[in-house]
Amino acid sequence: MMVPGIGWVGLDPTNNVEALEHHIRVSTGRDYADVSPLQGVYRGGNQTLDVSVKVTLLDQNTVSSTE
Numbered sequence: 001m002m003v004p005g006i007g008w009v010g011l012d013p014t015n016n017v018e019a020l021e022h023h024i025r026v027s028t029g030r031d032y033a034d035v036s037p038l039q040g041v042y043r044g045g046n047q048t049l050d051v052s053v054k055v056t057l058l059d060q061n062t063v064s065s066t067e
Contacts, residue, residue, distance in 0.1 A: 024055065 010019030
């Protein structure tokens with residue numbers, strides 16, 4: 001969200017907090033349609049889904065060069 005005098009501020013609406021250093025940016029877009037977490041349709045019976053996420057801390061020089 002753009003806050004006049006401050007700039008862009010990240011928000012976590014699920015937990016009702018500002019997105020700070022413990023949040024991980026997974027996408028950037030002009031609006032929600034650009035960064036929708038899900039797309040498509042599922043039709044079927046009982047299914048299970050296993051998901052894992054690996055987070056690696058990059059050094060500050062690597063982060064600065066990619067932004």
